[in-house]
Amino acid sequence: MPQEMSFGEALVSALGEVLEQDRRVVLIGGGLVSSGPAQAQFARLRQKFGSRMKSPPIAEIGFCGIAAGAAMAGLRPLVDIGTATFSYEAIPQIVNEAAIAYSNSGGQTNVPVTYFMRYGIRGGGGVQHSGSPQPWYWNTPGLQVTMPSSPADAKGLLRTALLKSQDPTIFFAHERLMNLRGPVPDGEYEIPFGKAEVKREGRDVTIIATGVQVPRALAAADALAKDGISAEVVDPRTLEPLDKATLIASVKKTGRLVVTDESHDNCSVASGLAAIMAEEAFASLRAPIKRVTIPHVPVPFAVPLEDYVTPTAERIGEAARALVR
Amino acid sequence: MPQEMSFGEALVSALGEVLEQDRRVVLIGGGLVSSGPAQAQFARLRQKFGSRMKSPPIAEIGFCGIAAGAAMAGLRPLVDIGTATFSYEAIPQIVNEAAIAYSNSGGQTNVPVTYFMRYGIRGGGGVQHSGSPQPWYWNTPGLQVTMPSSPADAKGLLRTALLKSQDPTIFFAHERLMNLRGPVPDGEYEIPFGKAEVKREGRDVTIIATGVQVPRALAAADALAKDGISAEVVDPRTLEPLDKATLIASVKKTGRLVVTDESHDNCSVASGLAAIMAEEAFASLRAPIKRVTIPHVPVPFAVPLEDYVTPTAERIGEAARALVR
Amino acid sequence: MLPEIPREKQLGILQRMLMIRRAEEHVIRFNEDYEGLIRGHFHVYIGQEATGVAVCEALQKDDFVFSTHRNHGHVIAKGGDPGKVLAEIIGRETGYCRGRAGTFHVAAPDLKIIHTSAIVGGCLALAAGTAFASQVQETRAVSVVFFGDGAMEEGVFYESLNIAKLWQLPLIFLMENNYRRAGHSGSSHSAKELSNVPRALNVETTVVDGGDVGAMYKTTSELVQRIRAGEGPFFVEAQTHPWPGNDTTHPKLVAGKTDIKWAWDPSPVPENVRSWYAEGDPVFIFARELVKSGGVSREEIERIDAEVRKQADEAARFAVESPLPEPKAALNFAYAGRGN
Amino acid sequence: MLPEIPREKQLGILQRMLMIRRAEEHVIRFNEDYEGLIRGHFHVYIGQEATGVAVCEALQKDDFVFSTHRNHGHVIAKGGDPGKVLAEIIGRETGYCRGRAGTFHVAAPDLKIIHTSAIVGGCLALAAGTAFASQVQETRAVSVVFFGDGAMEEGVFYESLNIAKLWQLPLIFLMENNYRRAGHSGSSHSAKELSNVPRALNVETTVVDGGDVGAMYKTTSELVQRIRAGEGPFFVEAQTHPWPGNDTTHPKLVAGKTDIKWAWDPSPVPENVRSWYAEGDPVFIFARELVKSGGVSREEIERIDAEVRKQADEAARFAVESPLPEPKAALNFAYAGRGN
């Protein structure tokens, strides 16, 4: 029967299993988790698998490129870049090389590398440690993008990236999910890429939510229920590949759509999903598609300012109410 | 009375004027144009203003950062990065520094730098020289984004960026527009950021097009006219700031919308604009919003493959027809 | 060694070094005593005071200074108001950046600290940029960029150094080697000596004891003079003794608040960290030099410290009592062109 | 100088050098004679044949080779089929990458040229990555990354060099100094000698005449042996005489097609470029050495050249007559996981 664990513990347990199962898996960079009991669990992994764990210099374009090259030569590296804004240093290697190698080689060179990064508004991250580049990576052909929202998904999706995937994957973890606890199935399991999950069923409005927005959307759905509004919460889990069918089916059922992602609004992931629905689910839409995202301003440091730009459960609830009433 | 010149000549003439007018303007990097008579005109500028033109090493993160720092200290640098994919090397300086400095300083530090780059499918650019990062830069608060589509706009918008703007600007020029000829007003003029232009009036369908897609949309509109379909072509000219009012007004009038940008489809500029319209112009929409973009695959080299992924006038026309019939 | 400057300037240096120490003791207290006053991690300059203060003493008001995630000390060294620094660190409207920057990127444009980056190596190219601007504008301003040993692992360091040398920019690369990469110990560089890298790029390089106010001042002021005469760029490595309390992302007052008397008698300091206070603390080293060869009495130094403590306490009170920014103001300051 | 290897291997080197020359003469002809056959700009390896061929002669089939925008020669040097190279350059289905890569990034995974980048410095870290994989997998494979002098201006070079040394990777950084940055002449580096940079990072460095087959072969094979014995990384600077026809983004046959007889008598070569053919052409230098000290007759060399020309002509015909890819196939090969 499933055990309770935190998002961070789920990540570490997945890493421990795959290091055991597959000698091609190596870790480059940080230790996935930065606090809590998960850190002690990771420390034990380092004891056991230290020879397959590398602490590189502060040289992101260097070690992210090395990981891509190692993947081309048959390893399955996991790179913990740390804060997502640090990945900007490595975009030339991630986007100009890792993402295009399979295509450029006419289908000969595989690059099964996973880039793990912390995205979003973490609390005090300010203008440089609150970045949400998921729209950029989703925009990049050749990259897979996953944004788990629960411990169980985090584990199953990380196992898929490290054991099954043949292509580069960007793995987004939100700092504020790291200590979120939830049930995790016993034993080894993978969650295939490209399968969305309906996290809560509803009739009146669909809320498509990613990563940290999923628990916020579920909280909003609880509040909406009290007002007699039945909200369905759908989590794509992976953006690329994207399970359009499940998203469209939900909108067909409810006729109303709120899309929420913790990225800046212009060309946000919410925009990308809204645009797809505005074409492929248009006939079922009875109201405008609303987006709940970060407004177009660098994330400020001070608490009230940061809170003001955060796409909270309250803002998701308001957007849904505006559509239903 | 206006003279006929090429897009490239218009850029060079703007640069010549501003170098004359404002001693704070400096050029770092390439020479904006790479062929045609414009190149000879640029060579003359180098003779005259060579002391304010720097050819840096192949070190994008270095010289893009230098330009940002110089702007913070009162210069108004124009950086020619060359191909847009080379700008990836400099994203840490453009996004983590130039874009946030004004905000981080609580409104004290201005960064009037302009990054000029060639984007899109140029013909033989392949997987690494056909990049379209305009969605990423539009997604980044603190950056202004302009995508001129005509010689006249190119000149007026470049003058605005170099003489008037107080914020960092990403200036996108498409290789295939460089030799496009058109009338350019006499004398010195600026085109303010945030003013869209209706490039062609129509009743039945709105085509919002950016950069190289504008001439394609106009060609599509001609073809549509022959079938009795009256298409309105609207060019935002700048994405940030965005003239929503003009775009919405057009959709209100036509009730149908095609959005086209030469970027990859997921989280494309077309998605970003479609999402805004799906919320703010929903009531006027009588049909799904269609996007004409680059499919989600790295741009291949071979002619038939490259042509197949190019968002041509034909594809714009088909999308419009599908909405009207 | 004492810097060859008038006595009151020497005491001014001591005063600013003490102010950095006292202000940052408050920062650590903010974290330890007030739940939520400091969110996320932070970095302090304790143990490196001599470098920042001596370098800034050699600069003019119009010279540009760039800093890092470890910036509090640099801002105070350039003449920053400790109240506005502390207010910024805890995100108050009265802070240098109206609460938008926080501890990671305190900037103070009126002090010509126009931008600060918490991205490792983030300011190296920007500093070359202000130096380039000074060259074009033909001002005599010098640009100084402080950065850590870890920043030498980033490619932007290499590119900036190369361009600065090719363009002969009026710039000092001031690398503070604390033998740490934030939390983690030890730099991660293949060069036998970090200073071999700028030497290979043909940039004149000096290695100095960053804990020695006099040596830092002498080196910097000579380089500043040469830059004003048209030379540059230069590279300086300031080697410091890392403060034991600093070896984490949440610095701790491992010996409690500094007692100036420890300068004369470190025996009250907890055993495990006593050696640093006895031999490594730049504030104490400088204080002892002032007494030994500066004709300053211990009492006078203790009086100065008492005065600084008072000011620092007021600064801390000012910061804590300052208002938070208005939530709606979050939408301001995205674009200068929007006029907010 | 002649490499100390059996005669037929020496002739094999000459054969591959000539094949690069002849194949790329066809590339230039494609551009000059066929409207639209080559779109955009391109780069050729003419003048650097000795470096690529001698280095690859010192490698085994399983050793990794990474290249640049100037890759045609490296692929042929590692044993590539000139027909598949030329077909790729003009985007044919029969090319090494099924027409997807084009001239800029010809990759040939079956030759362990698994990826090629036209981004300056793009393969430096990737090559460190394959070297790292070989280390983890405990294979004896060596990785060699060819790059130009201009790539030393990019930060990724510095970062890759640092990590390669820290991790002691089985990797040779093979810098081909042609004193050019593609079209533009002269590198733009502040180091007195480019080789000072790897030296500063504590990486053993050798500077070789890249036009001297024997010297290049000797240096590389010795380093390869040391790497197989557990040493590494190493840095090699191969200095070449830039071919005059190359000094542009659209290379021109400034002297027409190479006539092997010019090796013995350059007088028919146009005056303005004669000196390069007389003294700088690595193919002629090697041919003369084979005659002088290799006991090979001019006639035999001319026979080899005639044979190579025939094969190159066939390769060109194969390329031009090969089908273009199916338009719809454009959507394939985005993801291996999609099975297309």
Ligand SMILES: Cc1ncc(C[n+]2csc(CCOP(=O)(O)OP(=O)(O)O)c2C)c(N)n1
């Ligand atoms: C590009 C980037 N990568 C990683 C980090 C995380 N980080 C913050 S400080 C630091 C160590 C910096 O060491 P050093 O430059 O020596 O400065 P010190 O903390 O020792 O003063 C790291 C790795 C970052 N801020 N930016």
Ligand SMILES: Cc1ncc(C[n+]2csc(CCOP(=O)(O)OP(=O)(O)O)c2C)c(N)n1
């Ligand atoms: C990151 C990046 N910046 C700029 C360019 C444009 N570019 C292509 S080749 C080249 C010069 C490269 O010089 P070098 O490395 O010496 O190679 P060579 O052409 O001399 O063989 C440049 C600047 C690029 N391809 N990638």
Ligand SMILES: [Mg+2]
């Ligand atoms: Mg350090």
Ligand SMILES: [Mg+2]
């Ligand atoms: Mg070169």
